[in-house]
Amino acid sequence: MEAFSVVDNRHEYAREWKKRTGGPVVGVLCSYVPEELIYAAGALPVRVLGSHEPQDVAEPHIFSMFCPFSRDVLAQGLTGKYDYLDGMVHGLSCIHMRQAFDSWQVHVPTPYSYFFPMPAHLQSPHAHKHLEFEILEFKRSLEEWTGKAITDTALDEAIEVYNRNRRLMKQVYELRKGDPPLLSGVDAMEMVLASLFMDKKEHNPALERWSGEITQRRNTIEPGIRLMVLGSENDDREVLRLMESLGANVVIDDHCTGSRYFWNEVLPQKDRLSAIASRYIDRPPCPSKDLVERRRFDFVLKLAEDYGVQGAIQIQQKFCDPHEFDIPPLKALFEERDIPSLFLELDVTVPVGVLRTRIEAFLEMMQMEELV
């Protein structure tokens, strides 16, 4: 796709941004990092995404039973792909990524490094207060690093730019509700991936232009089986391309590199840090933070309903513990709602042949059921 082909040149984009603005670039490893603060500090937060290239440099550092994404992330650090980073921030999520961050700190040190201890029990009435404390600590740390205070004005501006970005992407997602959807799943994924590393002040106008074009252009997408994809971190456009080439329309997702990243906004309050804390507590949860009640499932089912989903594909990075907890009960829930589902396991590179056969069989089964 033209609009966000920058996804294929993300390192060049970040390097060029740095040259142009003179600002620092900060790598981010989890969608629970409150990026608004980094942005308000004048830095560009850049989520480290998969390279999908085989590697063997991470093995001594990351246990082979940790997820391939965590190894892929570290390998990119070790091989210098992110040598332009001035800082690295990780938000507490899963153990595997914590190990990647930790090894990155030791073996690829950056001038600034911060572990953001995002609480896990977000349903606790006491989590907000603790998170506010951590956000304040993070703010202080960024201020110390940059030598500049993060003012309320800077925070307001960051919140506004981020909220606008979230709103615009949500509007584009709305265009996927039609039958056929006005954009492909691959295009939607590229849009969100671009947002994960672009300066949102630049992503926003690109989004506005692009969503205008989508609504104006002749829709060439063929109607197909409406799929939801959900699960672990997923930035693998090839897998989505494969699904869509086999007659599916991927119309919605529940990934931290998709809807979960941008679904809700910061609701402005006088106390900006408290407002940011509320946003991260109220966002659609990662399974690792979905305690004690299961609130993620309501979000998933609501998406399925709103987007007219006919089938679901649960995508898991091999060994991804947080999602391994949710996959069987979600499967049962889909069954209860007569939504057929398929489980796919991802590695750094995907065995296209095997995936093709499984996806094809799944779609055929659904087509047969529709005929009956």
Place this chain on the structure above:
Amino acid sequence: MTQIKRYKSERLACWQQAKELRNKHYRDIWEAKEKGKVLATGGEYSFIPLVAGLGDYEFLGGEPYGATVGTDQNLATECAEAAEARGFARDMCSYMRLYWGSMFLDKSPWGKFVKPDFCLSWHLCESHGKWYQLVSEHMGIPSFVIEIPLGPRTQNRREAQIRYLVAQMEEAIDWMQKVTGRGYDDGLLIEAVSNEIDATAIWAKCCELNKNIPAPLDLKSMFSLYVISSLIRCQPEAADFFRTLYDEVKYRVDNQIAALATERCRLYHDAEPVWHFLQLFRIAEKYGAVVPASFYAFVVGTAFEADENGHWLPAKTMAERGAPLKNRGEALELLATSYVDRPGLWGWMPQQKVTDSLSIYRDWQCDGAILHLNRGCEGLTQGLTEAALALKAAGAPTMVYESNMVDPREFSPTQVVDSLESFLESLGLTKLDD
């Protein structure tokens, strides 16, 4: 032929008592309901003193239960397969899979599985809260989670973490009263907190004595001893037991009584062992190698604190702390502080583990390290690869083996024993005559 030095060695006198306490604990759990006691379940460090305030109670700790099931290879395989049949992946926490399998099959080493009244779990490892989410759904019982806040240590953060923990504990007490319909006795809470502080601190003192040469305790025996802290640390019997044990271990140190008569090499071990193959440590002993120290064993049920240079020292007992606890607030604050100050839990960060491993290795005078890349526990394998690199860089001969603490399908005895024997030989050790 070189003469091997031989120390005096004798069996621990309180060994039998430890065994009886362990057996009684599970009997008590399985009889809890018929005796009208409250029965709770959760991760083994789930702030059990909170439950004590409800009156007569028992607590089924998930990890020791998983380990117990794991000692019976047939039952372990059956339970693991039952969890897998329900779609749960084989690489998930293997204690949890055995616990779940046992629950799904309604089968335990003592007959049917028990139905607790509620779940109360700490949440340190990302598996903890999710583990009991499923237990709660399957059994139809309510569940409560207390999160251990993580993060690199600063004074500010330490205080915020204690506040967060205390607030959650206060809420847990109200919640337990609501779901059980029972009243709450702060006196019982205070007693249980005091017992826990004493049991875990005195056990840490016993572990500290293992810095001596020869080591008075070996890791295999320590596993049978720490379990008293892990299972019943809030009960007075545990602190009493560790007081007796401390005296005995101290006597052994003063009189050069060794756990291994032929001690000539000291090894550091981490993470959990393969529970049905503890004879691994006996094989090392045949070469004169004893294991006196382990990050894992020193974290579980043991209250160490770290000084400013990162050395692990036993936390204070109630008597050493001075004033007894007066009220609920003080009890909760002390309990929270004792968790937050425990170096093994600081941040639960891989790099912290590297620092701690090096510190323990040196302070317990080790000559080599054996690290278990345990496919059944991501919590304790985090940091282990980096610890191996750091230990090697510090000149510590290090062996790494990959296996699973309780899933017999992922353990190859020949391979592990071969690696161990080659490692011991590389340290210049030879098998000693019996």
